[in-house]
Amino acid sequence: MYFLYFILWVIFNGSFTLEICLFGLVIAGAVFAFTCKFMDYSITxxxxxxxxxxxxxxxxxxxxxxxxxxxxxxxxxxxxxxxxxxxxxxxxxxxxxxxxxxxxxxxxxxxxxxxxxxxxxxxxxxxxxxxxxxxxxxxxxxxxxxxxxxxx
Structure with a gap:
């Protein structure tokens, strides 16, 4: 799911630069943590x-x-x-x-x-x-x- 969030971030930005990649990793991590905490989601x-x-x-x-x-x-x-x-x-x-x-x-x-x-x-x-x-x-x-x- 984390990878999916990252891919969506890159697609919505429309380009792939180092800055977009780094922000994407952080944003995808935050959304993934939110999903795990409040939507009863886990890696298992x-x-x-x-x-x-x-x-x-x-x-x-x-x-x-x-x-x-x-x-x-x-x-x-x-x-x-x-x-x-x-x-x-x-x-x-x-x-x-x-x-x-x-x-x-x-x-x-x-x-x-x-x-x-x-x-x-x-x-x-x-x-x-x-x-x-x-x-x-x-x-x-x-x-x-x-x-x-x-x-x-």
Whole structure:
């Protein structure tokens, strides 16, 4: 955060001289001290947030890959010679501790083509799947594992 304050100081000044750099170091230090004292901020919290950023980026990459894979699965289902598509409702529990984790899981399921989260009550999910093949392993999906890891 200190580095971010310093960079903002330099950007807002529009040039980079020794005088601006020295004043920037002092001003960034004062703003950082204010942030730590009055906004309940610390370097350990910053390290934890940085770890969460990398986990979130990993989650987003996996989500995009799973969306693409599910798109091809739905295309294959539509284009196949199969006469009857058998939709199914799946009930499962996920051990998410936070409401944010529960919402992330419900949204990830809904964003994936062929599946929709119908209800979420406590830790109980009801998911509508376009076909039985999409319902396999729903309770132990990669989303559940990544979100549980992010909550730790």
């Amino acid at each position: 919290k910053e390290k934890m947030a940085l770890r969460r950023v990398f986990k979130m980026l990993r989650y987003i990459c996996v989500l995009v890959i799973e969306i693409v894979k599910a798109n091809f699965a739905v295309i294959n289902l539509i284009m196949s010679e199969k006469e009857e598509i058998e939709p199914v409702l799946v009930n499962f529990d996920a051990d998410m501790k936070t409401t944010t984790g529960k919402a992330f899981l419900a949204n990830a399921i809904t964003l994936t083509p062929g599946t929709i989260t119908v209800t979420l009550e406590d830790s109980r999910y009801v998911v509508h799947c376009l076909d039985e093949s999409m319902a396999v392993g729903m309770d132990h999906s990669v989303f559940v594992e990544l979100l549980e890891d992010m909550e730790k």
